[in-house]
Amino acid sequence: MSRGLFIGRFQPFHKGHYLALKDILSREDEVIIAIGSTQDSYTLENPLTAGERLEMIYHLLKIEGWLGRAYIVQVPDAHEYAVWPGRVIAYSPKFDRVYSGNEVVLMLFERFGYPTVRIPHYKRDLYKGEEIRRRIIAGEPWEHLVPEPILEKLKEFNFVERILRLAKKSGDE
Amino acid sequence: MSRGLFIGRFQPFHKGHYLALKDILSREDEVIIAIGSTQDSYTLENPLTAGERLEMIYHLLKIEGWLGRAYIVQVPDAHEYAVWPGRVIAYSPKFDRVYSGNEVVLMLFERFGYPTVRIPHYKRDLYKGEEIRRRIIAGEPWEHLVPEPILEKLKEFNFVERILRLAKKSGDE
Amino acid sequence: MSRGLFIGRFQPFHKGHYLALKDILSREDEVIIAIGSTQDSYTLENPLTAGERLEMIYHLLKIEGWLGRAYIVQVPDAHEYAVWPGRVIAYSPKFDRVYSGNEVVLMLFERFGYPTVRIPHYKRDLYKGEEIRRRIIAGEPWEHLVPEPILEKLKEFNFVERILRLAKKSGDE
Amino acid sequence: MSRGLFIGRFQPFHKGHYLALKDILSREDEVIIAIGSTQDSYTLENPLTAGERLEMIYHLLKIEGWLGRAYIVQVPDAHEYAVWPGRVIAYSPKFDRVYSGNEVVLMLFERFGYPTVRIPHYKRDLYKGEEIRRRIIAGEPWEHLVPEPILEKLKEFNFVERILRLAKKSGDE
Amino acid sequence: MSRGLFIGRFQPFHKGHYLALKDILSREDEVIIAIGSTQDSYTLENPLTAGERLEMIYHLLKIEGWLGRAYIVQVPDAHEYAVWPGRVIAYSPKFDRVYSGNEVVLMLFERFGYPTVRIPHYKRDLYKGEEIRRRIIAGEPWEHLVPEPILEKLKEFNFVERILRLAKKSGDE
């Protein structure tokens, strides 16, 4: 029985994440989807709460029939890179390999002796949280960049309205 | 669609938790199982990591066929009771009611306007994490106090050995 | 212009605090009332929130006509004694002397060169937060132990009911 | 009896804050002035300590005769937006409405069911902490941008000297 | 080149620590002395600051001629056992083995694959921080329980007076 760890912030979960997840599921028996920076929400960079991110990923897993092979864990930042892998390990079932597209994540787990796999970026300029948030603010089409079940949940969360309010120039506090 | 929130530390998940969970599932469409004090592990009071607790509950849900109706969330303590419900809310999908046997938990959520349900204690003196840990240290039978799928995972985690080592009188640091 | 700092948790503000405050106001032009452990509330030891504590003290100051000579500051614990006086200093207007009945508080401020005054305990066994909370749980008279304006506010906050709920033996989480 | 909550960092308290405060006092019986980010000081963005900010606002309230209708509370950042309103609530007397010019503050309190009022910006480009700090560094006139009692206190705190030192290009640590 | 890690709180450094240190130096080329719980001081349990602990150990190393083979590191608690070894690793030069008399410390490092050595307790009931502090309060002889260079420093720090003040029953805050 093999398990892969897939780490991201998922703000939101997009088609790049979806392709990576599918790829990991083709290589491993089970996958652990680790939602990072769970303490963040209601910022332009991190608009969704940890609960919303969990709910939308759960919904996708359910529709895809992957619930029985995927764990979702929620990992708050340690604000101290050297101890962060220890926290991910403590919040997750045991795993054999770490999948990430982020060079620092790979380095940090290598320090603790974990095998790592560099995830290729699929259509990197499009499948990207930042690009999705930019398009919403600019009023450009973005819905084709996320899987259908995710889109349903984002509508339920009033994602567009939230992004637009967060983008408003705030006053001097 | 209704959702109930069920909060606990689950050190470990025992038959009292199981009966409560079954009861909640008979009243609500979906349940959110919130694992609290996720920062704690490797103490006598809190021996299991957040990942192990998630894994054993997931295993139970899978065997019972409840994976499609139950979310598992992981909530670190806020060390500040007044803000703690806000954190639970942020880490969970939206919910309608809070289930707990703990008076303080009920009070804290009432302050934020949530309906609460007091969970009755089933065989309170037996179905209790503290009692299970006490029995392991004393070498008394304890395995009948947790559901079968939980027991399998506890064996995998070397739960008994961990409890026994944690119980050793530690030296002067 | 001289200023004294008066530190406490005020759970609740009782007649011992009142006598000390009066005494400080007779020696100094102004007093800073520093509410400590502001992060704590809804525990038996620390039942009131920082906001409730501020409100009840403010109410007393208003009725006594002391609002123009007294500042109320709210200082969260540092969980690191050696830096705690630095935090009190940062949250307060400048002060000349520290008043406290707590030996550790006096030591910590002496390290930073502050003159300290040991507050005598007035009817120490009676005028004491712990004793007030004990009496409420035991159903004994306690209302004569707090100044009248404080009592009004405690009623508004449902203090008795809160203490009684907090005292209920909580279930196994 | 109605109470409004007025939140800001007040670095420093300027005429825009003064006009907003006056406006709130005309609509509510009492106002709670919540000083945010109390943990910050001695940075260009947040030069004043929480104690200095409290002292200058207290001084203004005293001179205006508003001490009997205004509470000042000090709220450290939660570094977790979703729980921050819970902390403001815990540090404040109960309130009925939230006043702010900051869109995110309004959103966060709306999530908890609070009525919110968007404060209009008075001479937005002038009445602004950032602009005041910029003018001090540039040696331009700025004193007319803050109310007279605030100015007195800023002089006492050597505000100008502090800003100028903080603005010095610091060396490589 | 081999390095051993020796962890303790050293409140204060006593002859049991000394014998252990000597033993480690006979087995390893270099030793890292890790002072733990550096955030604590001025409590009965943890009277000395991290700086005082470092200074007294440095003084001993100097007199013994061990300065060239021993590092002293200062590690604040993580308040989360599962990540704590990661922090010790980050604050220390690389090491090959962990020496401790504390079962939990050994378990935590074993999880990360480190070889561990259980330190035997030398005169366990005597060579013990708790016993030293108890004797000081009781007015019993204690000076023979710590190495001479440590004693010199403890006198410089007014250790006895500090313990006695900390032991005074503090008033109700």
Next chain:
Amino acid sequence: MSRGLFIGRFQPFHKGHYLALKDILSREDEVIIAIGSTQDSYTLENPLTAGERLEMIYHLLKIEGWLGRAYIVQVPDAHEYAVWPGRVIAYSPKFDRVYSGNEVVLMLFERFGYPTVRIPHYKRDLYKGEEIRRRIIAGEPWEHLVPEPILEKLKEFNFVERILRLAKKSGDE
């Protein structure tokens, strides 16, 4: 006996630090080298761990024959400037003077009554952590900017490879 405190992040320790250290040792009997921001590592701005920084400075002190006159302390950030000097004081042996090239550091210690000395910058544009990191990324010569014993250790730590990996544009999380 006089002691000076020398504070820095030492990312890495360069010849500017070396010259300052030499200068302090010519004025004081002993020096305390305080490594700041110990919680940071594996970022471009702060690539080295606290343990690596301690090890490289220790190595230099050993080679220079300064081990007997220099303490190395490790101080995590307080994320609250007003309390930070209190933390430095608690983590260090007592000191008489603070040496720094950073205006804010000087201001913060002056508030607590410490004499401060402004360290002159030696070849400021060259002897600078930022410049060293920039040169490594650009493939330009940098090794002459750090003392020889430091360079040995940086090689041991694979400093160049780390900087290059950290500089890689990371993917969208």
